[in-house]
Amino acid sequence: AEDGYDLWLRYRPIPEADAVAYRARVAQLVAPAATPTQQATRDELVRGLGSLLGAAPALGDTANVDGALIVGTPASSKQIAGLKLATKDLGDEGYRIRSVTLDGRNAIAIAANTDAGAMHGAFHFLRLLQTREPLASLDIREAPRTQLRMLNHWDNLTRHVERGYAGESIWDWHKLPDYLSPRYTDYARANASIGINATVLNNVNASAQQLTPMYIEKAAALANVFRPYGIRVFLSARFSAPVEIGGLKTADPLDPKVRAWWKAKADEIYKAIPDFGGFLVKANSEGQPGPQDYGRTHADGANMMADAVKPHGGIVIWRAFVYSHETPDDRAKQAYNEFVPLDGKFRDNVMVQVKNGAIDFQPREPFHPLFGAMPKTPLMMEFQITKEYLGFATHLAYLGPLFEETLRADTYARGKGSTVAKVVDGELHRYRLTGMAGVANIGSDRNWSGSHFDQANWYVFGRLAWNPELSSRDIAQEWTRMTFSNDDDVVQPVVAMMMGSREAVVDYMTPLGLHHLMGRSHHYGPGPWVEGGPRADWTSVYYHRASKDGIGFDRTTRGSDTVSQYARPVAAQFDDAAKTPEEFLLWFHHLPWDYTTKSGRTLWDELVVHYSRGVDKVRDMRRTWDGLQGKVDPERHAQVATFLSIQEKEAQWWRDASIAYFQTFSQRPLPEGLAPPA
Numbered sequence: 011a012e013d014g015y016d017l018w019l020r021y022r023p024i025p026e027a028d029a030v031a032y033r034a035r036v037a038q039l040v041a042p043a044a045t046p047t048q049q050a051t052r053d054e055l056v057r058g059l060g061s062l063l064g065a066a067p068a069l070g071d072t073a074n075v076d077g078a079l080i081v082g083t084p085a086s087s088k089q090i091a092g093l094k095l096a097t098k099d100l101g102d103e104g105y106r107i108r109s110v111t112l113d114g115r116n117a118i119a120i121a122a123n124t125d126a127g128a129m130h131g132a133f134h135f136l137r138l139l140q141t142r143e144p145l146a147s148l149d150i151r152e153a154p155r156t157q158l159r160m161l162n163h164w165d166n167l168t169r170h171v172e173r174g175y176a177g178e179s180i181w182d183w184h185k186l187p188d189y190l191s192p193r194y195t196d197y198a199r200a201n202a203s204i205g206i207n208a209t210v211l212n213n214v215n216a217s218a219q220q221l222t223p224m225y226i227e228k229a230a231a232l233a234n235v236f237r238p239y240g241i242r243v244f245l246s247a248r249f250s251a252p253v254e255i256g257g258l259k260t261a262d263p264l265d266p267k268v269r270a271w272w273k274a275k276a277d278e279i280y281k282a283i284p285d286f287g288g289f290l291v292k293a294n295s296e297g298q299p300g301p302q303d304y305g306r307t308h309a310d311g312a313n314m315m316a317d318a319v320k321p322h323g324g325i326v327i328w329r330a331f332v333y334s335h336e337t338p339d340d341r342a343k344q345a346y347n348e349f350v351p352l353d354g355k356f357r358d359n360v361m362v363q364v365k366n367g368a369i370d371f372q373p374r375e376p377f378h379p380l381f382g383a384m385p386k387t388p389l390m391m392e393f394q395i396t397k398e399y400l401g402f403a404t405h406l407a408y409l410g411p412l413f414e415e416t417l418r419a420d421t422y423a424r425g426k427g428s429t430v431a432k433v434v435d436g437e438l439h440r441y442r443l444t445g446m447a448g449v450a451n452i453g454s455d456r457n458w459s460g461s462h463f464d465q466a467n468w469y470v471f472g473r474l475a476w477n478p479e480l481s482s483r484d485i486a487q488e489w490t491r492m493t494f495s496n497d498d499d500v501v502q503p504v505v506a507m508m509m510g511s512r513e514a515v516v517d518y519m520t521p522l523g524l525h526h527l528m529g530r531s532h533h534y535g536p537g538p539w540v541e542g543g544p545r546a547d548w549t550s551v552y553y554h555r556a557s558k559d560g561i562g563f564d565r566t567t568r569g570s571d572t573v574s575q576y577a578r579p580v581a582a583q584f585d586d587a588a589k590t591p592e593e594f595l596l597w598f599h600h601l602p603w604d605y606t607t608k609s610g611r612t613l614w615d616e617l618v619v620h621y622s623r624g625v626d627k628v629r630d631m632r633r634t635w636d637g638l639q640g641k642v643d644p645e646r647h648a649q650v651a652t653f654l655s656i657q658e659k660e661a662q663w664w665r666d667a668s669i670a671y672f673q674t675f676s677q678r679p680l681p682e683g684l685a686p687p688a
């Protein structure tokens with residue numbers, strides 16, 4: 011059934027007319043299988059090529075026919091060693107795919123320094139066939155730009171996934187460690203195919219139980235499944251675990267007993283999981299325990315845990331998503347204020363993980379001011395793949411453009427060209443540790459992500475983590491070809507839909523830099539009217555601050571002065587409404603309803619136009635998708651069509667509710683030519 015279970019690894023047969031040429035290029039497969047990773051690599055090639063080409067190529071020990079595919083490392087294959095393709099610059103995970111001549115015969119070599127690198131190369135090679143690239147004269151050289159490409163699961167031990175819209179957790183804790191669902195292997199294959207090499211199994215709002223012997227054993231069983239695929243396991247650690255499961259009276263990071271407890275806990279974990287990656291920690295944020303409970307700093311807390319894992323080569327990833335809703339200052343400023351003074355105070359095996367924006371995974375946010383502001387502390391990017399604020403699983407929103415927009419943003423920290431991508435890949439500040447995390451959108455739904463198109467968000471995250479400078483459009487193309495069809499009549503319209511989809515959501519939910527307009531706890535439908543009363547960090551009338559005199563949050567030097575957290579040229583730009591890119595206008599400025607926008611329309615009219623445009627874009631997507639009937643299998647076509655109809659209905663709901671609410675302040679009519687809300 012076309013239920014989406016196979017993700018982008020569908021390997022559907024190449025039509026006969028094209029398959030002939032591909033078969034000639036892959037007539038023999040020479041791939042060692044002496045280690046678990048080699049075995050998994052060969053299995054994937056046999057499975058993928060067998061399905062794509064109608065039959066798997068003959069297996070051989072040495073390439074001895076025309077059209078051999080030869081895979082390996084200098085250590086695993088004499089022929090690969092002889093080709094001298096595995097150069098140092100490929101590192102531990104990179105690879106080379108090259109058309110070569112072996113004893114006078116044509117061959118294709120996939121060469122790497124390590125088994126994991128060869129596996130990445132094998133997946134890349136399969137992708138070439140899946141997307142119908144020619145194999146005639148290949149010369150591909152790839153190495154990841156970041157070291158840690160990581161999923162963060164917000165999965166609880168109860169199997170409830172916080173902000174998860176794809177069913178319950180895929181980790182069946184109850185049946186672990188003995189029963190290993192085949193799904194765990196498919197999960198590892200999917201991740202390995204896009205270069206993801208690390209996973210945090212449990213929610214950042216962590217249960218201390220996760221660190222008890224019973225659950226360490228279960229985590230170890232998963233780590234055993236993932237290891238052949240080059241994926242390491244990390245765990246979220248609850249800061250107060252020494253009290254909750256350790257019987258101590260305190261979790262003070264400077265208390266010797268506490269320090270000893272974490273050391274012993276780390277030793278215990280590494281005994282079960284020798285390649286354990288380390289801990290992810292959410293501390294002193296949204297009510298979670300942390301070092302500040304004992305008058306200590308984030309650095310004190312992180313360093314104590316870093317010392318515990320250090321002898322084993324582990325790291326600590328400390329989250330910068332900290333704020334107190336009782337602080338009567340702009341929440342967007344809090345992380346910067348707490349962390350910048352700590353730059354240089356963290357151990358060398360600590361990373362600080364920063365969300366892409368300073369508030370919370372909104373449909374659009376300017377880049378987080380911490381990027382570029384902590385040259386001595388390796389900062390890890392945190393994107394959210396699950397669409398907590400972008401319509402959950404039913405709304406189609408391809409996040410590639412969101413990720414790309416943040417990564418390409420210029421921090422100016424070291425002058426022009428200091429992009430967020432260069433902070434994250436370590437180039438700008440010469441970070442010793444680099445990485446990118448994505449809050450997973452994976453659950454036990456048959457299609458893994460709650461909708462077919464949400465698979466693309468998992469995919470694009472992995473590809474951009476591998477190389478933060480890739481184009482989200484190219485990635486959308488690749489994904490569409492593998493997931494739906496190589497027919498140009500499908501690829502072009504689907505890619506066009508995807509590329510416009512996130513902007514549509516911005517338009518009908520949070521246009522012109524507005525944010526946090528969604529219902530307060532569920533984050534799904536519109537809720538600009540603040541049910542549940544005011545909160546200090548929302549500065550009493552929510553972030554939009556709509557009133558009779560205008561709308562928007564004044565974060566300029568005349569207001570909360572949040573702009574001053576950015577490097578000078580950026581701060582100067584955001585401080586001036588005329589220079590602020592219009593998509594961030596109301597993020598930084600409170601402006602009167604009759605303010606003239608770039609289109610010449612008043613701010614009020616422009617706002618209404620954006621809301622309407624959002625709905626129109628969803629209608630366009632529906633029309634495009636309807637036109638693909640018969641070109642996409644009926645099962646997937648029908649589900650996407652239904653989800654788009656839900657999205658259209660709800661985009662109208664967003665538009666109508668938002669306009670009606672803001673109109674109570676603006677007291678203005680709808681602009682000429684726009685139909686009144688239904």
Ligand code: GCU
Nearest residue numbers: 172173214215292331370398
């Ligand atoms: C958001 C989200 C929470 C989550 C938090 C975090 O606020 O709504 O569910 O715990 O982010 O990233 O820690």
